[in-house]
Ligand SMILES: [Zn+2]
């Protein structure tokens with residue numbers, strides 16, 4: 436592993452998990468992505484993919500290659516079930532001495548913890564989030580916040596456009612950056628929100644874009660809080676993202692259907708000089724490899 440940010444996708448589905456044999460190439464788990472640097476880790480979303488990440492961390496702890504008390508910073512964009520349903524079975528919650536920082540949307544102190552407790556507590560779950568052995572520090576976050584993380588990393592927060600509210604995250608470190616943009620309905624090009632998003636994602640190394648469908652399907656889903664992949668390519672081009680990853684795949688889409696969409700997106704991306712790929716569960720990306728030719732500094 437190099438010195439740059441290492442990104443891993445643990446869950447790529449939106450709305451609901453898709454544990455079907457004809458969907459395993461892109462994966463069946465719901466949203467979760469990790470970023471690692473110098474033995475530090477930030478996690479974005481706690482969908483069912485979080486359980487797979489926790490399994491890996493447990494294996495590393497058993498091998499002695501990871502300390503169980505190494506802090507993990509977990510950022511939750513919003514509380515729709517597909518983004519939090521992996522939390523109750525996240526193995527690190529049950530480690531003595533584990534230190535977890537949870538960041539989630541909250542307009543007032545304690546709001547995020549209170550909401551999460553509703554999902555992970557009586558009568559929906561037998562073990563309350565307040566009973567686990569891990570030491571949890573709770574952070575309420577909202578539009579405009581900047582969180583400093585160890586070894587020179589920071590996470591910026593921007594309000595999304597999504598039913599029930601949601602926030603987007605931008606992790607930056609040493610000139611590399613990843614924008615985690617699930618779940619978000621961009622709306623029309625040139626609107627205030629489009630322009631804000633473009634500023635937030637400007638020159639990012641990697642843009643993870645929310646897009647369960649294509650432009651032709653979008654009219655049936657207007658107002659549902661999601662975008663279409665053609666918007667991702669236009670936005671990535673406008674904000675000069677180093678690479679675009681499309682995620683939050685519709686749970687009902689088979690591998691064959693996603694592959695066909697991805698091929699279309701890749702060729703449309705090429706026509707606009709946007710390096711495009713669809714997220715696959717287990718895929719690992721090193722941001723240092725995504726520098727644009729001729730770009731320096733922040734664009735890496
Ligand atoms: Zn979602």
Ligand SMILES: [Zn+2]
Nearest residue numbers: 513515597618
């Ligand atoms: Zn949502």
